[in-house]
Amino acid sequence: xxxxxxxxxxxxxxxxxxxxxxxxxxxxxxxxxxxxxxxxxxxxxxxxxxxxxxxxxxxxxxxxxxxxxxxxxxxxxxxxxxxxxxxxxxxxxxxxxxxxxxxxxxxxxxxxxxxxxxxxxxxxxxxxxxxxxxxxxxxxxxxxxxxxxxxxxxxxxxxxxxxxxxxxxxxxxxxxxxxxxxxxxxxxxxxxxxxxxxxxxxxxxxxxxxxxxxxxxxxxxxxxxxxxxxxxxxxxxxxxxxxxxxxxxxxxxxxxxxxxxxxxxxxxxxxxxxxxxxxxxxxxxxxxxxxxxxxxxxxxxxxxxxxxxxxxxxxxxxxxxxxxxxxxxxxxxxxx
Amino acid sequence: xxxxxxxxxxxxxxxxxxxxxxxxxxxxxxxxxxxxxxxxxxxxxxxxxxxxxxxxxxxxxxxxxxxxxxxxxxxxxxxxxxxxxxxxxxxxxxxxxxxxxxxxxxxxxxxxxxxxxxxxxxxxxxxxxxxxxxxxxxxxxxxxxxxxxxxxxxxxxxxxxxxxxxxxxxxxxxxxxxxxxxxxxxxxxxxxxxxxxxxxxxxxxxxxxxxxxxxxxxxxxxxxxxxxxxxxxxxxxxxxxxxxxxxxxxxxxxxxxxxxxxxxxxxxxxxxxxxxxxxxxxxxxxxxxxxxxxxxxxxxxxxxxxxxxxxxxxxxxxxxxxxxxxxxxxxxxxxxxxxxxxxxxxxxxxxxxxxxxxxxxxxxxxxxxxxxxxxxxxxxxxxxxxxxxxxxxxxxxxxxxxxxxxxxxxxxxxxxxxxxxxxxxxxxxxxxxxxxxxxxxxxxxxxxxxxxxxxxxxxxxxxxxxxxxxxxxxxxxxxxxxxxxxxxxxxxxxxxxxxxxxxxxxxxxxxxxxxxxxxxxxxxxxxxxxxxxxxxxxxxxxxxxxxxxxxxxxxxxxxxxxxxxxxxxxxxxxxxxxxxxxxxxxxxxxxxxxxxxxxxxxxxxxxxxxxxxxxxxxxxxxxxxxxxxxxxxxxxxxxxxxxxxxxxxxxx
Numbered sequence: 001x002x003x004x005x006x007x008x009x010x011x012x013x014x015x016x017x018x019x020x021x022x023x024x025x026x027x028x029x030x031x032x033x034x035x036x037x038x039x040x041x042x043x044x045x046x047x048x049x050x051x052x053x054x055x056x057x058x059x060x061x062x063x064x065x066x067x068x069x070x071x072x073x074x075x076x077x078x079x080x081x082x083x084x085x086x087x088x089x090x091x092x093x094x095x096x097x098x099x100x101x102x103x104x105x106x107x108x109x110x111x112x113x114x115x116x117x118x119x120x121x122x123x124x125x126x127x128x129x130x131x132x133x134x135x136x137x138x139x140x141x142x143x144x145x146x147x148x149x150x151x152x153x154x155x156x157x158x159x160x161x162x163x164x165x166x167x168x169x170x171x172x173x174x175x176x177x178x179x180x181x182x183x184x185x186x187x188x189x190x191x192x193x194x195x196x197x198x199x200x201x202x203x204x205x206x207x208x209x210x211x212x213x214x215x216x217x218x219x220x221x222x223x224x225x226x227x228x229x230x231x232x233x234x235x236x237x238x239x240x241x242x243x244x245x246x247x248x249x250x251x252x253x254x255x256x257x258x259x260x261x262x263x264x265x266x267x268x269x270x271x272x273x274x275x276x277x278x279x280x281x282x283x284x285x286x287x288x289x290x291x292x293x294x295x296x297x298x299x300x301x302x303x304x305x306x307x308x309x310x311x312x313x314x315x316x317x318x319x320x321x322x323x324x325x326x327x328x329x330x331x332x333x334x335x336x
Numbered sequence: 337x338x339x340x341x342x343x344x345x346x347x348x349x350x351x352x353x354x355x356x357x358x359x360x361x362x363x364x365x366x367x368x369x370x371x372x373x374x375x376x377x378x379x380x381x382x383x384x385x386x387x388x389x390x391x392x393x394x395x396x397x398x399x400x401x402x403x404x405x406x407x408x409x410x411x412x413x414x415x416x417x418x419x420x421x422x423x424x425x426x427x428x429x430x431x432x433x434x435x436x437x438x439x440x441x442x443x444x445x446x447x448x449x450x451x452x453x454x455x456x457x458x459x460x461x462x463x464x465x466x467x468x469x470x471x472x473x474x475x476x477x478x479x480x481x482x483x484x485x486x487x488x489x490x491x492x493x494x495x496x497x498x499x500x501x502x503x504x505x506x507x508x509x510x511x512x513x514x515x516x517x518x519x520x521x522x523x524x525x526x527x528x529x530x531x532x533x534x535x536x537x538x539x540x541x542x543x544x545x546x547x548x549x550x551x552x553x554x555x556x557x558x559x560x561x562x563x564x565x566x567x568x569x570x571x572x573x574x575x576x577x578x579x580x581x582x583x584x585x586x587x588x589x590x591x592x593x594x595x596x597x598x599x600x601x602x603x604x605x606x607x608x609x610x611x612x613x614x615x616x617x618x619x620x621x622x623x624x625x626x627x628x629x630x631x632x633x634x635x636x637x638x639x640x641x642x643x644x645x646x647x648x649x650x651x652x653x654x655x656x657x658x659x660x661x662x663x664x665x666x667x668x669x670x671x672x673x674x675x676x677x678x679x680x681x682x683x684x685x686x687x688x689x690x691x692x693x694x695x696x697x698x699x700x701x702x703x704x705x706x707x708x709x710x711x712x713x714x715x716x717x718x719x720x721x722x723x724x725x726x727x728x729x730x731x732x733x734x735x736x737x738x739x740x741x742x743x744x745x746x747x748x749x750x751x752x753x754x755x756x757x758x759x760x761x762x763x764x765x766x767x768x769x770x771x772x773x774x775x776x777x778x779x780x781x782x783x784x785x786x787x788x789x790x791x792x793x794x795x796x797x798x799x800x801x802x803x804x805x806x807x808x809x810x811x812x813x814x815x816x817x818x819x820x821x822x823x824x825x826x827x828x829x830x831x832x833x834x835x836x837x838x839x840x841x842x843x844x845x846x847x848x849x850x851x852x853x854x855x856x857x858x859x860x861x862x863x864x865x866x867x868x869x870x871x872x873x874x875x876x877x878x879x880x881x882x883x884x885x886x887x888x889x890x891x892x893x894x895x896x897x898x899x900x901x902x903x904x905x906x907x908x909x910x911x912x913x914x915x916x917x918x919x920x921x922x923x924x925x926x927x928x929x930x931x932x933x934x935x936x937x938x939x940x941x942x943x944x945x946x947x948x949x950x951x952x953x954x955x956x957x958x959x960x961x962x963x964x965x966x967x968x969x970x971x972x973x974x975x976x977x978x979x980x981x982x983x984x985x986x987x988x
Contacts, residue, residue, distance in 0.1 A: 028978045028981055028982060029974070029978060031977070031978075031981055032973075032974045032975075032977035032978045032981060033974065034977075035973055035974075035977045036970045036971070036973045036974035036977065037970070039966075039969055039970045039973045040966045040967070040969075040970035041966075043965055043966035043969050043970065044961075044963070044966040046953045046954075047953055047962070047965055047966070048961045048962060048963070048965075048966065049957050049958055049959075049961050049962075050953050050954070050956050050957070050958070050962075051937055051939055051956035051957075051958055052952055052953055052955070052956060053958075053962040053965045054962070056965055057962070057964060057965050057968070059765060060765045061765070061771070062749070062765055062767060062771065062775060063771055063774055063775055063778070063952065064952075064953065066774075066775040066778045066779065067778060067950070067951055067952065067953060068953075069778075069779075070778040070779060070781070070950065087981075088980070088981065088984045091981045091984060091985055092984055092985055092987055094985075095984075095985030095987075133987065136987065137987075140987070159672075160499075160672060161499070161671065161672065162498070162499040162500070162501065162586065162631075162670040162671060162672060162673075163631075163633050163670070163671050163691075164633065164671035164690060164691040165633050165691045167671070168690075168691055168692075168754075168755055171754055171755070172754060175754055186986055245763075251964055251967060251968045251971075254968070254971070255967075255968075255971040255975075258971065258972070258974075258975035259975065261975070261979075262975055262978045262979065262982070265978075265979060265982045266982065269982060269985070269986075
């Protein structure tokens with residue numbers, strides 16, 4: 001399967017799950033309202049009866065933000081960053097929860113959304129996906145360490161030099177490398193999630209390392225799929241930016257456009273899962289024994305070794321990609 | 337160098353003061369210096385002639401040895417500001433006075449000792465005291481011969497070396513300023529600049545031949561020594577109070593002439609002359625040689641540097657009188673030499689920019705216009721920067737803000753990760769300098785008053801805020817209170833009256849009162865010497881209908897401690913407008929109206945004169961509430977947070 005084919009299949013799948021978009025949009029919006037509602041109340045109370053509001057309506061004046069900050073008790077300000085982090089962390093947990101359902105839908109036979117399938121997938125996969133998220137933090141930390149190391153190298157080479165250009169160009173290159181590594185880790189863990197859900201497995205380390213092997217052994221197709229969706233996301237952002245510029249101060253239209261963009265971001269997020277799920281299933285087809293079993297809401301976890309063996313056999317018999325052993329760092333049914 | 341042989345004892349009308357209509361030329365320096373690039377050091381000898389213009393005999397001289405601030409970690413400067421890693425890594429700097437002798441007379445070297453007029457730090461060696469065997473009588477002068485060795489630090493706080501770049505500021509023994517109360521010769525502090533008397537500098541510099549050199553003053557002569565591979569240049573400048581120079585083989589040197597005939601239209605000249613109430617001939621500018629020493633990697637910004645410098649020459653000249661010197665040199669420090677950037681010296685300023693710096697970021701334009709402005713505020717009007725930094729930094733920030741806003745307009749917010757113009761890409765709002773100054777002030781509006789010894793502010797941030805942005809905002813408020821034409825005349829009068837002299841804050845206030853014809857003492861007492869904040873607020877507003885008549889009430893409150901008369905404008909729904917002025921003396925005031933229409937809006941300070949008011953949001957009231965803004969902003973925040981959450985959830 002080519003990346004374009006996977007993306008096309010993914011688009012078809014995502015477009016069949018509009019109720020799932022709604023779930024994601026509601027979850028995102030409820031969390032975001034925690035920030036937006038205080039802003040609404042604050043602005044209403046401070047500027048609702050102020051003539052300054054007319055001028056601010058046309059163009060935001062940072063002086064207002066500073067006035068507000070300077071009038072806000074330091075304790076409140078200092079509590080804002082931890083609160084924001086807690087909010088983000090809670091949302092990441094929620095995202096982990098929802099991912100289980102979304103991937104369950106995209107790896108089901110007909111890729112069709114049903115509340116039972118989705119919510120059962122959410123509940124059933126949460127613990128394993130959460131463990132996987134913790135593992136992914138190690139990988140992200142490694143990327144940050146690489147970034148810091150590269151920065152140190154740049155400093156030692158050009159930091160005390162007389163020209164800025166080499167360090168600046170190097171900085172851009174470093175940024176590019178770090179972004180690529182972040183994308184790579186992201187992609188690897190997307191496949192690990194898909195693998196855990198599609199195969200109904202619990203070994204998260206094994207899934208993570210197996211996905212590393214899968215991604216690198218099928219790099220053109222996995223990276224192509226990831227990059228293709230990324231480009232689509234970039235294009236949507238470009239369109240949104242153009243439209244936003246054209247709308248100017250039209251409040252209602254701007255709100256509608258902004259929410260349309262949020263929905264498009266959700267669509268892209270789901271497309272990552274869907275496209276990658278298509279690619280994964282093409283590279284390492286699901287063992288027949290698991291079809292219909294792993295995806296059943298209350299279905300038991302499948303035995304590990306037979307699943308791998310069957311997956312290998314299925315892939316080989318399909319004449320397709322490398323058998324399951326190809327995605328394992330060790331031998332089939334290895335000890336990882 | 338022409339070493340003298342005897343103690344000069346000449347009357348006040350001496351050679352130091354010949355043919356000069358400004359303040360007295362109290363000092364004359366003849367310095368010969370050689371740059372040793374291997375040792376990162378300057379070998380120098382100095383002949384200093386100092387004139388006692390006081391009414392008392394002087395039996396002791398005091399010298400600034402600024403470079404000793406970087407001698408070790410026990411100096412007052414480094415105790416206050418912390419020790420940069422570069423110094424710890426072997427980049428210490430210092431100055432040793434190896435010989436000090438009265439010309440043709442006693443050797444004073446052994447009697448040199450260090451004093452600490454500002455603190456009890458016995459380890460600080462930035463001020464030297466030299467007792468004299470015979471006092472210098474009023475009106476007499478003394479000539480000293482001084483040999484010194486200056487080891488430049490790895491560039492820190494405006495001076496030093498980086499690679500093959502050298503910026504020599506505060507590099508020679510410099511005599512303090514004698515005032516009626518005695519020597520004004522402060523130690524070098526982390527939060528302070530300088531103070532010195534006016535005079536003549538003739539400096540001969542010897543550097544490797546491949547070095548491009550820039551310096552205070554006019555290049556009088558140049559001599560190459562092929563055998564030694566050195567070049568010796570002599571720079572001379574009168575009516576300045578400092579001398580700085582720079583050298584590097586990397587500089588691109590570009591020279592152009594500021595031509596007032598081309599830069600200033602007849603209409604502009606007439607407009608400024610009318611504004612300031614002076615004949616057009618007095619407003620006329622003169623040609624100036626502009627020298628730019630720029631890094632090769634910034635060659636694409638040469639035009640931007642010259643445009644900014646021309647902007648400074650033009651507008652500072654039109655506002656305060658023509659720039660009187662023949663040259664102005666702009667130095668662009670290399671990458672890593674930024675500590676030398678953004679600094680003013682007489683006829684030489686240091687700027688600073690980045691490789692491929694986008695336009696509309698403020699660099700290098702802001703720093704060039706600002707540092708050039710210091711030729712007027714610090715250079716020509718030489719206030720004591722140790723004790724009243726606002727008089728140069730604050731007035732210059734006020735002037736710079738006006739000019740930058742007029743010529744360049746608003747700037748992008750400083751959000752440039754990896755040097756990329758992200759603020760522009762993201763469509764963040766742009767700000768002008770009035771906004772920027774006010775925002776900075778709002779962060780710490782009560783930290784300190786403006787007039788204070790530089791080293792006695794609460795911290796470095798408060799020093800910066802109360803020396804630059806807060807006084808700039810205070811002066812913009814004063815301008816709006818007095819009116820622009822009056823303020824223009826105040827500033828020009830103050831500049832012209834105090835050129836080549838040392839004014840203090842009361843001198844500025846006296847000029848304000850004189851030119852405006854008003855007693856502005858209450859303003860300055862509160863906003864210059866005080867730290868109370870100004871905050872007026874619309875309190876309760878009501879319109880009650882009784883029959884066909886509305887009985888309306890407006891209450892205005894004073895939330896801050898500062899008191900200043902304020903205008904109030906009340907609009908009614910039938911178009912009627914009532915204006916009131918409140919003295920602000922009590923905590924609140926009530927106005928009552930009756931009429932056929934209810935109140936539509938109330939506005940405090942409708943002409944926005946009082947920029948020092950810390951809360952604009954509460955300065956007005958409208959009967960019909962506005963919901964759109966809250967909805968718009970809340971919706972924006974909603975979508976930003978949604979997008980951020982979606983980005984964060986990629987981790988899940």
